[in-house]
Amino acid sequence: MTTRWRVLQLADSAFPTGGFSHSAGLEAAAQQGEVPDAAALRTFIEGVLWQAGHGSLPFLRAAYGPDAGPARLDAWCDAFLSNHVANRTSRTQGRTLVATAARIFSEAELQQLHAAIRARTLRAHYAPMFGITLRTLAVPLDQAQELFLHLALRGVASAAVRLGLLGPHEAQRLHDELTGVLGAVLERCGALGLNELSQPAPLVDLLGATHDRLYSRLFLS
DSSP, X not given: OHHHHHHHHHHSTTSOOSGGGOOTTHHHHHHTTSOOSHHHHHHHHHHHHHHHHHHTHHHHHHHTSTTOOHHHHHHHHHHHOOSHHHHHHHHHHHHHHHHHHHHHOOOHHHHHHHHHHHTTSOOOOHHHHHHHHHHHTTOOHHHHHHHHHHHXXXXXXXXXXXXXXXXXXXXXXXXXXXXXXXXXXXXXXXXXXXXXXXXXXXXXXXXXXXXXXXXXXXXOO
């Protein structure tokens, strides 16, 4: 029963992981005219979700498996994320997640993970750190994957609101409409292994990579 409460706590926007500092490339896409209307915005967000499924869920699954060494998964993720903005964002979010979890929860493995990050022996990429953290907190893999995808959608929908692309009620309606996509992503990608990692939305990745060249920026990525 404790696990259910922890999942709710982790899903709460008040849990300080720093995710709202990032737009998943949406800010760059908006400034370059790639999301001119609601249909284009929806297509972009769907791309973000499929990207999360194919490019992140395999790390979560691996974190629950027999070869779940943090250093191995972290190095693999670092090699996979060749986009410098996505790579930096992943490291920032991973470090923030572990630091927050280590301050809140008492599990010894979280304290050790945080110590390794502070000692700079880990880059602390988000997807593997998310998986290791949730496994340490005894959250079942299926719930961890659902939570990861939920947070991915919530984050980019929130960014759309802050960028003025959607109103708060519109964002919530879109979130509800995209639950079918969340289910499809989980069904297709939930069992993928590390050898099946891919980037199914290259335009999302390319637009995100231009974020550092924007004249003005609201988000870090």
